[in-house]
Amino acid sequence: MNVPEPYRLLLYLVGTLAFVGLNAAYLVWVERKGAARFQRRPGPTEVGPAGLLQPIADALKLLSKQVLVPPEADRLLFRLAPLLVLMPALMCLATIPFSAALGARDLNLGLVMVFAFGSINVLAIMLGGWASRNKYSIISAARIVSQNVAYEIPMLLVVITLLMVTGTMNLREIVEQQAGGFWHWHILRLTANPLMPVTFLIFFICLLAETNRAPFDMAEAESELVAGAFTEYAGMSFGVFFMAEYANVLVGCSLATVLFFGGWQSPVGVGSGLLWFLLKLYLLIFLVVWVRWTFPRTQFYRLLNLSWTLLIPVSLGILLLTAGLLKVF
Amino acid sequence: MLLEQTISTRGTEPAPETFVLNLGPQHPATHGVLRLKLTMDGEYILRGEPVPGYIHRMHEKMGENRTYAQFLPNTSRIDYLAAMHYTHALVALVERAAGIEVPPRAEYVRVITSELNRISSHLVWFGAYLLDLGGFTPLLYAFDDREKILDLLEAITGARLTYGYYRFGGLANDVDAAFVEGTRAFVTYMQPRLDLYRKLVTDNIILRKRLEDIGPISAEMCRRYGASGPVLRGAGVACDVRRTEPYSVYPSLDFAVPVFPEGDCLARYRVRMEEMAQSLRIIDQALTQLPEGPIQAKVPRVIKLPPGEYYSAVEAARGRFAIRVVSDGKDIPYRVKLRTPSFANLTLFEEASQGMMLPDALALLGSLDLVIPDIDR
Numbered sequence: 001m002n003v004p005e006p007y008r009l010l011l012y013l014v015g016t017l018a019f020v021g022l023n024a025a026y027l028v029w030v031e032r033k034g035a036a037r038f039q040r041r042p043g044p045t046e047v048g049p050a051g052l053l054q055p056i057a058d059a060l061k062l063l064s065k066q067v068l069v070p071p072e073a074d075r076l077l078f079r080l081a082p083l084l085v086l087m088p089a090l091m092c093l094a095t096i097p098f099s100a101a102l103g104a105r106d107l108n109l110g111l112v113m114v115f116a117f118g119s120i121n122v123l124a125i126m127l128g129g130w131a132s133r134n135k136y137s138i139i140s141a142a143r144i145v146s147q148n149v150a151y152e153i154p155m156l157l158v159v160i161t162l163l164m165v166t167g168t169m170n171l172r173e174i175v176e177q178q179a180g181g182f183w184h185w186h187i188l189r190l191t192a193n194p195l196m197p198v199t200f201l202i203f204f205i206c207l208l209a210e211t212n213r214a215p216f217d218m219a220e221a222e223s224e225l226v227a228g229a230f231t232e233y234a235g236m237s238f239g240v241f242f243m244a245e246y247a248n249v250l251v252g253c254s255l256a257t258v259l260f261f262g263g264w265q266s267p268v269g270v271g272s273g274l275l276w277f278l279l280k281l282y283l284l285i286f287l288v289v290w291v292r293w294t295f296p297r298t299q300f301y302r303l304l305n306l307s308w309t310l311l312i313p314v315s316l317g318i319l320l321l322t323a324g325l326l327k328v329f
Numbered sequence: 330m331l332l333e334q335t336i337s338t339r340g341t342e343p344a345p346e347t348f349v350l351n352l353g354p355q356h357p358a359t360h361g362v363l364r365l366k367l368t369m370d371g372e373y374i375l376r377g378e379p380v381p382g383y384i385h386r387m388h389e390k391m392g393e394n395r396t397y398a399q400f401l402p403n404t405s406r407i408d409y410l411a412a413m414h415y416t417h418a419l420v421a422l423v424e425r426a427a428g429i430e431v432p433p434r435a436e437y438v439r440v441i442t443s444e445l446n447r448i449s450s451h452l453v454w455f456g457a458y459l460l461d462l463g464g465f466t467p468l469l470y471a472f473d474d475r476e477k478i479l480d481l482l483e484a485i486t487g488a489r490l491t492y493g494y495y496r497f498g499g500l501a502n503d504v505d506a507a508f509v510e511g512t513r514a515f516v517t518y519m520q521p522r523l524d525l526y527r528k529l530v531t532d533n534i535i536l537r538k539r540l541e542d543i544g545p546i547s548a549e550m551c552r553r554y555g556a557s558g559p560v561l562r563g564a565g566v567a568c569d570v571r572r573t574e575p576y577s578v579y580p581s582l583d584f585a586v587p588v589f590p591e592g593d594c595l596a597r598y599r600v601r602m603e604e605m606a607q608s609l610r611i612i613d614q615a616l617t618q619l620p621e622g623p624i625q626a627k628v629p630r631v632i633k634l635p636p637g638e639y640y641s642a643v644e645a646a647r648g649r650f651a652i653r654v655v656s657d658g659k660d661i662p663y664r665v666k667l668r669t670p671s672f673a674n675l676t677l678f679e680e681a682s683q684g685m686m687l688p689d690a691l692a693l694l695g696s697l698d699l700v701i702p703d704i705d706r
Binding site: 039040041139142143215217224225226293294299300302 | 348350351356357358371372459462463464465466468469470473533535536538539686687688689691
């Protein structure tokens with residue numbers, strides 16, 4: 001679209017804010033309804049039809065609450081952390097192409113930018129945990145740092161594997177390469193790498209670990225650390241953390257859609273567009289919800305063992321295999 | 330290796346690097362007002378000291394200030410999840426001491442309701458334990474099943490939690506055909522449910538990894554601390570009061586005492602899951618053998634036990650529950666001592682949790698299946 005630059009910026013800002021805000025609110029609803037269905041109960045029903053106004057009621061309640069800062073806490077950092085946790089997610093969405101025409105920025109280094117900003121999330125949660133001056137929060141902060149260090153490595157290795165196949169970091173070009181039917185999607189590009197579905201699996205596991213979703217929700221671990229890094233947060237500052245979790249799931253699943261499932265491309269080759277992107281995105285998000293309400297939490301050290309002894313060697317192997325195959329053919 | 334060094338060089342003396350984590354009295358993992366004072370080195374527990382007493386209600390002292398019949402409601406409120414067993418201990422004690430002959434129908438109904446209560450108690454543990462481990466969904470399934478038991482018991486006792494159903498020499502109410510039918514239906518409903526739990530939860534790889542070899546408790550340690558119930562049977566000792574000191578009509582019923590020798594959290598988990606299946610077997614047999622007849626023996630209006638010491642133990646859901654009463658011949662006991670399983674099981678936590686990591690220690694704590702009023706009584 002040929003929109004003049006200042007308007008484009010404004011449109012992007014309003015658009016992503018609305019998209020993230022709406023999604024964060026309604027993914028909470030989806031999660032609650034989904035969890036309820038898995039647990040054979042109705043979930044929210046009272047506020048609005050099928051409880052559809054529940055997120056708005058929740059947001060109003062959180063907004064009306066006092067933002068408490070514990071007296072021992074580092075005031076500035078304590079207030080800053082919720083901001084820092086939400087902003088990177090908004091930035092990441094700038095590079096995600098939702099359809100051929102819809103995308104805020106067409107960056108040649110789009111993939112790098114997503115990962116660069118994605119990592120800030122971890123620092124922000126750590127900051128929140130550390131600034132709270134709460135023992136549970138500090139344990140949680142320590143956990144989240146080692147967890148994310150352990151999981152960024154296999155995730156990046158997987159992405160490098162994919163980069164060798166695509167030859168570009170521009171997300172739009174990556175999607176365009178996957179045009180023409182689902183057998184062109186990267187997850188099924190077995191000629192470049194016969195282990196592509198495994199690659200996706202590693203990516204998905206890392207995605208769960210990166211976004212601190214169960215079964216890897218060590219940082220929250222409510223039966224161990226109460227709410228971990230968020231223990232001392234009240235009112236909307238907690239709400240922002242809560243939103244950021246869903247915003248990060250949104251970014252992660254968007255990225256998975258773009259990298260592995262052909263973005264806006266239709267699986268039959270005709271009728272590609274935004275709807276396909278959203279469909280794939282929400283199916284992946286549903287998968288994330290499904291996993292959370294099905295599996296118990298793993299132990300923290302087992303999670304690290306899984307990364308260092310299984311995911312990193314396997315993803316390194318896949319990397320070598322792909323490099324070899326590309327060299328030979 | 331590193332951990333062992335840490336402990337051996339520092340002992341349990343707080344070093345500058347350690348900190349004290351106050352877990353509870355309000356914490357999701359303690360299921361009530363239990364406080365754990367954890368001296369931690371990072372996530373390793375150097376010393377885990379349980380601090381009970383936040384819900385002490387002086388049941389023993391209350392027992393020494395009222396008649397036996399007046400103390401009967403208290404027994405439902407010690408372990409509120411297994412009220413039947415606790416009432417059973419007191420009525421059995423008084424019946425034995427006063428020489429009251431209980432009609433057989435009443436004894437069978439006691440066994441049926443006790444075992445139903447055992448299943449409902451284990452179901453609460455199952456759901457809550459999975460919640461401790463971060464699995465949210467089984468809780469709702471377990472409570473759904475438990476609801477059926479509560480409905481059955483509510484129909485005959487009028488209460489859902491604190492039943493107070495057993496009376497000296499019999500029962501408060503007779504059971505009707507609807508209860509017998511409903512219980513039969515429940516037994517046939519519950520057996521496939523246990524299979525479902527085995528497939529969905531017990532065989533889950535994450536759960537296995539979380540429980541296997543975690544929190545080992547040896548039989549020797551159980552002996553030192555007086556641990557009983559599933560904790561002891563999960564350490565490989567086939568000790569069940571229903572077998573070793575038979576009471577009621579348990580000797581005429583055929584059931585197995587599940588024993589797992591590993592002593593880890595998984596062993597305790599499997600003991601309880603297996604016990605639910607055995608309880609279903611007991612209920613099934615008791616329903617078949619349920620005789621007709623009176624439900625209440627003739628009991629003097631004021632019960633006075635002859636001077637002396639009396640002792641009665643039952644296998645409650647959490648282990649051996651025993652009452653010791655010293656009577657001086659009056660209608661009010663001179664001394665009442667309650668021996669509760671949760672208290673004995675809690676005491677081994679400090680030793681067992683040493684050197685564990687926080688999530689594992691909470692898995693251990695959950696596998697002890699503590700009910701806090703049962704600790705504090």
